[in-house]
Amino acid sequence: MSQNFSSLGFVKTYIYPALALFLIPVACLFFYEHVQGTYDEFFRQGMRDEIKADRTLNPQERAEELAQIENVDLSSLLVSSEPELVAWRNGLPADYLYMQLSIIWAIRVAWFCILAGVGTCILIGISVLLSLRSQAMQYYSLLAGWHTLRLFCTLEVIAQSLLVFSLSFWIPAFFFEIYIIKLLVVFGVMALAAMGAVVMAIFKKVDGDFVIEGHKITPEMAPQLWYDLERLSAAMQTAPPDHVIAGIDDSFFVTQCPVKLKVKDSDELETYTGRTLFVSLSLLKKLPGDEADAVLLHELAHFNGDDTLYTQKISPLLAKYGHFLQGLHDGGISLPVFYFAVMFRMLFEVSLGSLSRQREFRADRLAASGTSPQSMAQALLRITAYSYYRNELEQEFFDADQAHQQVNLSQRIDGGFLEYATAFVDKRDAGELTTTHPFDFHPPLHARLEALGFSATPDVMRPALGDDSLGPWFLKIERADDLEREQWEHYEEQFRQFHENILAYRYIPSNAEEQELVEKFFPAVDAPANKNRTVYFDFEKLTFEDWDQPTYYREIESMTLENQWGARLDLVVKRDGKKRTIKLPLSGKQAEQQQAIHILEQYYARAMSAIAYQQSQEEPVNVAEPGETFSFD
Incomplete structure (x- = not known):
């Protein structure tokens, strides 16, 4: 793969995406600072009202106390270690205390993400510069950089996942005074998936065989x-x-x-x-x-x-790095961290290329x-x-x-x-x-x-x-x-066999020889449907006994798996200029469902690939009507 290492090309390709690392923590920092400031002001306003309502204070005392509370923040009081404030804090309602502390910790986590990101940029940048000096320095720089990045990226994914999860609670709670359980569950699952993908990428064995x-x-x-x-x-x-x-x-x-x-x-x-x-x-x-x-x-x-x-020495490190990048990519929420890690991988690529x-x-x-x-x-x-x-x-x-x-x-x-x-x-x-x-x-x-x-x-x-x-x-x-x-x-x-396989993805058969080749790789097969019935597939269509005619892959515009009232595939097809939905009831057994779906995906992909290839050749393709064979003029 060629890489654009010109200054402008590198900035556009790697630096700009890497800045996404700071998107979530900076956005969270602004949001939670705003939330914290709002609650601090609510707290001060409550104290103002109490002071103004206190009839035991003379005007001078009232003015002095009002002036003092202008510098008092609820958030500061909640983390103070003074005995009187600790006793006061312990007397607060538990749910109120937890909510306020969650804001404080969210701000701390956001700052950690930002400062750790800046610090890691500096450390890894230094290691890349050192790696240009010699092969030995390159190896030790990459070794240190890999361990630093692995630790940083893992902690960053965990921290940012927690921040995203906290936002799913606080945004509805702060702006609309509600919380949505489904939203919490969705973002909770996303956060766990991101953390799981990264952790698995660290410990999964990398296949480094050179065959x-x-x-x-x-x-x-x-x-x-x-x-x-x-x-x-x-x-x-x-x-x-x-x-x-x-x-x-x-x-x-x-x-x-x-x-x-x-x-x-x-x-x-x-x-x-x-x-x-x-x-x-x-x-x-x-x-x-x-x-x-x-x-x-x-x-x-x-x-x-x-x-x-x-x-x-370096090859296993690069293999582990690549595997770790794949884990970051697959984590979803971890994509900003992935782009950040890719940037440093490409910086090391410059070093590797230079010394090579x-x-x-x-x-x-x-x-x-x-x-x-x-x-x-x-x-x-x-x-x-x-x-x-x-x-x-x-x-x-x-x-x-x-x-x-x-x-x-x-x-x-x-x-x-x-x-x-x-x-x-x-x-x-x-x-x-x-x-x-x-x-x-x-x-x-x-x-x-x-x-x-x-x-x-x-x-x-x-x-x-x-x-x-x-x-x-x-x-x-x-x-x-x-x-x-x-x-x-x-x-x-x-090579010959591979080419034949490729041709099976190119052909819309126009003669017996081409059809024979396609059917060599995509033969007529069947799969179980519901109620012990069978759905039949060949290279151009699928057939089911409830239908009045076969459904050709070229007609299908979308497919949706539905599980309400039994599993089925809803096929949206365009026929005679009109769209209609054709239902394919699937077997109740999970393995048989997957079998039918897998066959349909394979055969449908082949048909779409063939149509796209023939169109790319700028040759007129006569799309046969159902029941006819394909042919070219």
Whole structure:
């Protein structure tokens, strides 16, 4: 996801929403200060009336006492620790005392929310600035910032939830001298839901599994590859990787995070800990030896600089942070706190991106010193061109409105890459492109090339991509061709099936083949209705025996679940230019109700998606009358 980090864009996107943090406490502060001031004035007026009615006072004494009470506030007397005032307070009616104290505590809670918010802004702002100094400072700043934010956000949600709940009592009570039980219950449930969502987000275990697809390359499978990796590692003054995984992704990367590798022909996962190097077989096949050396030295430089060590430490914190943000988002009342927490997450994102780009420049520089700047630059060009060529072909396959019998993506890439690569450098935006990576933020291509002292002009770049020989590192792996082909076949079949599924959401069937594909994913099914009757669904309509005709999904404008006098769905449909409500009585069993509703939601969503897609193609759609089939002119 791209982020707008310009000063104005950041303010509009993150700062303004974050100010919502103060909306509830500031509004409560103004409201309760007004309420408290009103009751203080009522109290003073009562004292004035008593003094004026006291016949034992002479005019001078009456004037003196009237002057003294102008500085007396009921709210101050209620929290005084003087023995006489404590005894007076204890003599007040309990309900009156509780109401007055609730106002005082609401003001205190509002001030806590405001001051804590300002203080947290300052502390987290300092931690973000410190995080820009080094990877170690980044980790410790994020660690401290995460714990501070977690504590602050949790307390803030609890406090603001209590304030919102108190408003549901005090607004009707103060302005209309009534209290509404239903309103109290609704806001009470909302407050509990917000607090519950946040607490659950803190304690729920976060799934941080990093699953990759590939094949583990052992020293026995590729002794020369391991020997050369050890040689390059020694040159980079770091230990060689513990594991090498070969796949067909369009990138290379290293990590110290535990990785889970899918076992061939199985749903099981093998976990590997330690330092892992992932190499792309498809890229190794296209990289000349010196370019492959440069790429591998670049990855080993991340080991050398402890980049992977700090990524290993920071990744779980970011995962927990993301999970906590989801809890704040789902809490409802906690949304203002969510926007506040998102702002600081994005500030840390600036820090993470800044140091990540510095790491990439450093790794490029070290790799260039171990080979040559030209080798590193040409490798970057080749990998970037390959990545974008592959993405363009995948998009072409994905956009097709016909099912693929075979995808043959790898063959298309191998057959057309050289021509694409030589033309790639003429793209006006080629220098702004970046290479993909699962952990780091890569700088734009032109910035990396310029840092290497490589002229990024088309005339210089074009000859650099003209070498189409088989990469020597690819040949160092036993059965590399078979390993690559097996993985491509698996990937292409997954892609083909996914594309078919997407087509099921695009088609309003115009022929038997399209209908067959839609029915593959949305077959005719039935679900129990009331009184042991059945409602039938297919890809375009639902049928029930009480109805004189089926109801087509395209006719439905809204659906409402009603539980009065038995569960039923009220379907508002537009037919023959008129709206009418069609009732679908549901089973009395909760599980069977959910089954019918779930099927209807799925099939209805598919139909709406297909209609929207066809309209987006700007092709006339002939909406068939009930009982007819769909067709196009």
